[in-house]
Amino acid sequence: MTLNTYASGGIAASSRNRVLRNTYALLALSMLPTILGAFIGVQLGFSFFAGSPMLGFMLFMAVAFGFFFAIEKFKNSSVGVLLLLGFTFFMGLMLSRSLQYTLGFSNGASLIALAAGGTGVIFFAMAGLATVTKRDLSGMGKFLFVGMIVALIAGVANIFLQLPALSIVMAVACLGIFSAYILYDVNRVVTGGETNYVTATLAIYLDIYNVFVSLLQLLGIFGGDRD
Template structure:
């Protein structure tokens, strides 16, 4: 049997034969590109309305975790149907909304805010294309790297929560750098998992890569603002 012909779960409630990893990857890239639209829409709405400006940092953090994990649960629950696509787009809208606070601070607090955001966007795109290319040429098993990255991500999350109270600029820069590196590598790992047939559902593949890029973008903005920001 041709090894490229695999049994694949597809978002229609059933399964299909003859759909190879190239099609899963292609669908993932298309859905990833589509997910940028609601992300931008959510960010624009949040900045226009000041939705998060009335909330304390603690309250907005709580909203983020409850909303993000709730929507991710919904995406996972509907991943084998067309509803999963709409759940994912709803999730990306929410993530854009939650990003609006950081974008608003950069845009309104720094004279070069727009340049910082565009540079971060370009840098994130560069990370994506670079890691996607690496994923196609790396042949070794990345399971060990994945475990190290997972542990690193947990440590970074805990350190971020602690730094919310400590408010250390040096720690923030170190954490942002670590997050950028960790999730840049996660982009390669998650794309390679699709290529190797480890992830056969393009909705879940898109979710994983989207979260990687979201963290890379956010970290780049923080680093660029701290290092090159020109306060008004």
């Protein structure tokens, strides 16, 4: 093996480590507008879905994909970072509906704290595993994508069906799918499959967000106290 090969390998590893550090830094920063958006949403009683759940869902998807398109377009500039932070503020607003519902329980604040703690444990466990293994887990992608699409279709169907059992199954499925997505998305950065920290942050942020929402829903179902 030549000196140039060693040098190239060192540069590649350094580049991957830099992307991972920047991703974690931006991920931590993205939590601030999320918290702000959630706080404002709770105070204002914000909800996209109050009037028509289906219309609200379609509007949410339109806004979210608008952000996705813009972030992808400007991912190599500071504009992409600002758009990402704007998106996380929007997602905080969207989270406020779940928080309002949970705060209706007498132990709602404890459930939210427990969901946040559980999400943190899952993130650090999956991210740590993704870093330690150093294996390419790209093969997981297609299976996780199929699972996500099935969960999305079931979620849309349950807007009309309103089946409690289906809600539980979906929450458990989403918890498993997006926990695995954390492993997958962090591994993509570690192995060099993702080289842009803005898009890496967006992917991992969505994983964490969905893990938190799923945990919050399950804790509300099984541990919520109305007394």
